[in-house]
Amino acid sequence: PYDYDYRNQVMNEAGTWYKWDHVYYEGKYYVYFGVVPAMLFYLPYYLITGTHLHNNMLIFVLALLYLAGILGIMDRIIKKWFPQTSLAVWFMITELILSGSGIIYMTKRPDLYTVPILSGLVFGLLGLWCFLLADEKGKLSRRYLALGSLLTALIAGCRPQLFLFIIFSFVLFGKYVISIGTLKKEKTAVLAYLLPMLFVAVLLMYYNDSRFGSVFDFGANYNLTFNDMRRRGWEWDRIPLGIAAYLFWPVRVQVQFPFMEANYFGSQYMGVTIQEATYGGIYWAHLFAWFSLLPVIFHRQMKRGGRQPWLFSVAGLLIAGIVIMADTNMSGILQRYFSDFSIFIMLSAAVAALLALSHKKVSGSILERMLIWGLVVALGTEIFYQGMSFFLDTGEALKDLRPDLYSHFKYIAAFWL
Numbered sequence: 001p002y003d004y005d006y007r008n009q010v011m012n013e014a015g016t017w018y019k020w021d022h023v024y025y026e027g028k029y030y031v032y033f034g035v036v037p038a039m040l041f042y043l044p045y046y047l048i049t050g051t052h053l054h055n056n057m058l059i060f061v062l063a064l065l066y067l068a069g070i071l072g073i074m075d076r077i078i079k080k081w082f083p084q085t086s087l088a089v090w091f092m093i094t095e096l097i098l099s100g101s102g103i104i105y106m107t108k109r110p111d112l113y114t115v116p117i118l119s120g121l122v123f124g125l126l127g128l129w130c131f132l133l134a135d136e137k138g139k140l141s142r143r144y145l146a147l148g149s150l151l152t153a154l155i156a157g158c159r160p161q162l163f164l165f166i167i168f169s170f171v172l173f174g175k176y177v178i179s180i181g182t183l184k185k186e187k188t189a190v191l192a193y194l195l196p197m198l199f200v201a202v203l204l205m206y207y208n209d210s211r212f213g214s215v216f217d218f219g220a221n222y223n224l225t226f227n228d229m230r231r232r233g234w235e236w237d238r239i240p241l242g243i244a245a246y247l248f249w250p251v252r253v254q255v256q257f258p259f260m261e262a263n264y265f266g267s268q269y270m271g272v273t274i275q276e277a278t279y280g281g282i283y284w285a286h287l288f289a290w291f292s293l294l295p296v297i298f299h300r301q302m303k304r305g306g307r308q309p310w311l312f313s314v315a316g317l318l319i320a321g322i323v324i325m326a327d328t329n330m331s332g333i334l335q336r337y338f339s340d341f342s343i344f345i346m347l348s349a350a351v352a353a354l355l356a357l358s359h360k361k362v363s364g365s366i367l368e369r370m371l372i373w374g375l376v377v378a379l380g381t382e383i384f385y386q387g388m389s390f391f392l393d394t395g396e397a398l399k400d401l402r403p404d405l406y407s408h409f410k411y412i413a414a415f416w417l
Contacts, residue, residue, distance in 0.1 A: 002228040021112075023219040030211055032219040034116040035204075036123075036157030059110035062118045063103060069125025070097055074350070076132035081309045082354040092375045093353060097346040099382045100286035102339035108390065109336070117339050120159030125343070127151035128168050135172050146192040153200035160218060161326050161340060164319045169193075171311045220330070227272060234329050241267050242328025244281070246338065251280030251385070257414040258391035274332025279389050282342060286385070288378040291349035292317055294356055305355040313355065316348025387413075 001007055001024050011017050023030040031038075037058070045053040074094050078085045098104075106114045130148030134141045148169070155163045173193075176186055205215035212219050221229045245265065252261045262277035282289050295302045295313040303310045320341040327337045353375065362368050391398055391406065399406045 034158035056110045072129035096288040101343040120162035124165035140189040142192040150196035153197040249281040260388035276334045291353045294352040313351040316344040320344040
């Protein structure tokens with residue numbers, strides 16, 4: 001059943017069909033998209049109203065929670081590490097995080113594929129916000145620590161690779177672990193951190209074992225799709241193409257509206273890598289992402305602004321790199337997978353920009369003006385990029401669904417053509 005061509009042949013001869021992108025295992029259909037959104041959102045809604053929750057509605061609510069998470073994280077980061085940040089810088093950086101993280105693309109495509117990704121991101125951001133609230137003036141808040149742990153653990157039941165949000169907690173609480181004396185004093189804090197994760201882990205492991213006979217098998221490899229995912233394996237030679245496509249592939253511009261077109265690229269790789277249209281690598285499409293490289297290039301100078309924020313920024317890059325390698329190997333190169341790692345690069349870039357602006361040698365100098373103008377230029381190009389990419393195909397093109405609306409914007413934006 002996992003052979004795409006043979007499966008289609010058998011189905012056609014039998015005069016029937018199969019459920020696309022569903023898991024088929026030992027004669028039964030399953031859905032491998034996260035069980036947590038189903039249990040927390042869809043099932044309660046159905047039990048209360050007697051009707052099914054539409055993906056559009058859930059994506060809208062999740063997008064609001066996503067926004068709340070970004071605002072909360074930025075509020076804590078600035079108060080904790082960069083209290084002298086101006087309102088203008090806060091506004092620009094927050095907007096750049098949001099627009100560069102893929103949230104616009106996800107809200108434009110509110111389908112079944114977006115739900116587990118956005119759910120995982122929401123739990124990760126809200127969990128990180130709680131972790132930032134928990135670490136206050138050398139004391140640990142058990143309440144926020146437990147809530148952050150629970151929210152972070154729920155990611156595994158949505159989008160397992162996003163569970164790498166947990167690395168940020170090591171950056172924030174590593175100082176407590178290093179000192180054995182401090183750790184002994186914080187026994188209840190350790191329990192508040194570990195117990196919610198263990199609770200969720202036990203439930204998810206039981207759920208996986210009951211379906212696929214393994215506590216670590218979420219079922220994605222039995223997916224009925226274009227390729228036999230059971231035999232994809234981990235191939236290191238897939239990764240260079242994934243890095244090029246996800247990070248450095250140029251944005252393709254044109255003279256006709258919407259002034260940009262999707263990338264359909266090939267390679268000389270002789271194995272199998274699933275590819276769909278993309279709109280340029282993150283460092284080409286979002287200039288703000290380049291700020292994330294500052295802590296790596298100028299690591300000695302940036303550390304002086306604060307070791308913890310420097311580690312936070314580097315951790316964001318590390319997480320993004322791991323997710324890119326995992327997505328490329330397990331799934332392929334698809335535009336929606338940019339949302340799996342973009343937020344980590346954007347958070348890294350945000351902390352790096354604030355670190356640079358707060359440096360003693362930068363404050364009041366020409367470097368400060370250059371950095372601020374860099375943010376302004378990044379925001380301007382981001383608006384232009386989002387304006388162009390919004391009108392490109394994301395599965396259901398506006399040009400096909402609403403040609404009248406598409407044409408209206410076309411002749412406003414390209415009146416001279």
